[in-house]
Amino acid sequence: MLITTPVRERSQRELAYALMLPFMVGAGLVHLVLVLLSVMLTANLVGVPMLALSVMAARGLGTANRRLARAWAGVRVPDPGPFCAGPGLLNRLGAALGDVTGWRAVIHSLLRLPVAVVACAAAAALWGGGLLLLGCPLWAQFSALAHLSPPGWPVAALVSAAGLALLLLAPWGVHLALAPERMLARTLLGPAPGDTRIRRLEQARALAAEDAIARLRRIERDLHDGTAARLVTLAMSLGMAQDELEQADQPERLQRxxxxxxxxxxxxxxxxxxxxxxxxxxxxxxxxxxxxxxxATLTGRSPIPARFEADLPERPAPAIEAIAYFCTTELLANVVKHSGARHAAIEVQVRDGLLTLRVRDDGTGGAAIGTGSGLRGLAARVQTLDGMIDIHSPAGGPTVITVELPLHI
Known part of the structure; x- marks a missing residue:
């Protein structure tokens, strides 16, 4: 595997990314100079619009760096939220000056300078040095390197072997040298931590609203098709009985x-x-x-054998208990309907301020959000309370679904 590493696509992409770093850093330096000039000119108010434009340019530069890091360095960086400003020039100016994403991109351009120097130096030393040492037997053919040529072929062979070793290690060295660059991209080019949480809560709210509407429709359908129909039948039976009782002097009518x-x-x-x-x-x-x-009552009513374990030294909030109960109900129903399992296990415990619910089964696996097993609505309910759900369900099973909820709201 080590011998085939240099030809891997990841190694080629990372080498290309390291070679592009000087140009990317150069663009960042030019932008930093413009930002500094704009800050200096803000004393005369001329620099205020210049600074706003510089921040917006930083957002664009950050987008370009994020896409390059995603495509060439293998960094998973989500896109930040779009730029939002109210109507009017002053609103747009104020929104640009306070744009967190733009300022984070400015900080990224500043902090990446030493990181880029290290990555470029590592790529040049490993790849360039490896190629140079590998060509040691050819040094005597070039006047500039003739004085460095080894005295005999055994030494030249050792130097070439060292060059080959450097080339074999170069992909790993460049990968490690780019680690700080990847960390900066993940930290500063993606959405801010607060924005990420707000976006997640907005998505969870939308999913929860859809789930609530679906539940109301289900209750309406159950009432209409079940209870209402039975009440109609009941009323008709009582009306017919009343008609029969009006002629109760006849034994057959009384019997009816x-x-x-x-x-x-x-x-x-x-x-x-x-x-x-x-x-x-x-x-x-x-x-x-x-x-x-x-x-425990829910587990005892399960159609398949189920084991229940609980460690609840502290009682959760009522809303948390309701969510945990409905999660267990839905997961057990999925086990019965979709998994083909013969046994199930339910574990619930409280640790470090979190309520952890875990449902296992020995079924066929393949459970995932969006596969029609109700897990999408389940995830929506959990996320509305700032919880999380983890699904481990490989093909062939077993399935382990873990739900974590805060103990109190």
């Missing part, structure tokens, strides 16, 4: 009335049971006794 009343009674009990199930889906009564009792 009794049958109708018995049917209405059964329908009423079934309707009450359906309403209880629906209410339990909105807020499970078992949660009144705590999350551990509710999950």
């Amino acid at each position: 009335a009794r049958v109708l009343v018995d049917s209405a009674h059964r329908s009423a009990k079934e309707t009450v049971a359906e309403l209880r199930d629906l209410i339990r889906g909105i807020h499970p009564p078992a949660l009144d006794q705590g999350l551990e009792v509710a999950l």
Whole structure:
């Protein structure tokens, strides 16, 4: 594997990136000079629009550097949010001067100077030095290098071998030398930490709204197709029984009335049971006794054998308990419907202010958000409370899904 490393695409891309660094740094230096000049001229107010334009140019320069780092250095850097300004020149000027993404790009241009020098020097020393030493037997053919030519072929062979070793190690050396450059790109060219959290919460809010609408539609459908239909049947049965009772002096009419009343009674009990199930889906009564009792009851009702373990020295907030319960309900339903598992396990514990819920099964695997197993809505519910969900479900199983939630809101 070490011998084939130099021809790998990653090595070629990283070498090209290291060779482009001087030009990229040069553009950054020119921009830094413009920023400094604009700051010096702000005392006369002439530099204010110049500084705003410089910050906007820094945003563009940061976009170019981010794309190059993503394409050639293999850095996964998400795009920051777009530039937003209100109507009017003053609003645009103020938004440009306060643009966090632009100023972070300015800081990136400043801090990358020593980092780029190290990366370029490493690439030149490893690749250039390796090629130079590898060609040691040819030094005598060039007048500029003739005086450096080794005295005999054994020494020349050793020097060439050293050059070959440098070339073999060069891809790894350049990769390590570019590590600070990659770190700067990830830290300063992506969205600010606060922006990332805001964007994630906005996405979670949108998903939660969609999930809430879907739940309301499901409740409406259940009420319309189930409970409402049974109540209509109940009313019709009672009306028919009333008609029969008006002629109760006839034994056969009285018997029919009794049958109708018995049917209405059964329908009423079934309707009450359906309403209880629906209410339990909105807020499970078992949660009144705590999350551990509710999950133990849920596990005991599982159609497949399931093991339950809990370590809850502290009771979570009611909203957290409800989310954890519904997550467990959805995950257990996925295990039964989609996984083909024979056994499942549910673990819940509290550690360092976090509630960790873990559901395992020995099914076929392949679970992922967006595959139609309800995990998308589950992720939305979890993210609305600043939680996270991790899915490990390779093809063939087993599946382990971990949900982490804050203990208190």
